Amino acid sequence: MTDNSFYLDALVNNDERIIKVIYQNNFFKAKSFVMKNSGQQEDAEDVFQKALLQMAVRYKNEKFVIKNSFEAYLFTVCKNLWRRELNKSKYRVTNNEVFELKDDNQDIALAVLEQKRWELFTESLELISENCKQILKLYFAKLSYADIMDKFNYKSETVVRQRVFKCKNSLKAYVKKDKRFKNLTTL
Structure with missing residues (x-):
């Protein structure tokens, strides 16, 4: 049994001792990220709890494998959940009160779907050529075409x-070729 499945089993079995260790070792990273990105302590607590719940629900339904460290995976789930919260808050219309109808089951399902999409994307990114990987990472980091041109000594921005x-087409082909793709297009 890997450490990753050990932690996932602890979440599913509600092992308070191990869950406390997970909090002690990981919460500060999630809290730091949330607070650096327009959040408060309470937001970080909510996101971290949702992340653990999402992982437990998913692992109970399908014994998925974490390919890197449990800590890195948990942090990525927290980041994705917080970004999702920020995006949702952009679209809320408020007068003096906030009205938000929440279906926690649907919210968890959407978060799991987004996490699976992210996993497919990052795994597919590893399959493309090293040059493409570097170019796309800079492109996704919003580096200008001029800067990418200088870095790779290309003749022009064109x-x-x-x-x-x-x-991007190469990456898209790997994503679409993956057997999981069809199941990740809709909830």
Whole structure:
């Protein structure tokens, strides 16, 4: 049994001792991220709790495997959940009160779906050429075409645009070729 499944089993079995260790070792990272991105202590607590619940529910339903460390996976789930919360808050219309109808089961299902999509994306990114991987990472980090051109010594920004286009298509092909893709298109 790997450490990852050990922690996941502890979540599913509600092992308070191990869950306390998970909190002690990981909460501060999630809290730091949330607070640096427009959140409060309570938001971080909610996100961390949702992340643990999401992971437990998913692991109970399908014994998934975490390919990197449990800590990195948990942090990624927390980041994705917080970004999702920030995006949802952009679309809320408020007068003097906030009205929010929440279906926790649907919210968890959507969060799990987003996490699975993220996993497929990152796994597919590892399959493309090293050059494409580097170019797309810079592109996704919003580096300008001019900066990418300088970094790779390309002749023009047009060449960079073409390269980004080809690399995105290559990544897209790997994503669509994966057997999980069809199941991740809708909830």
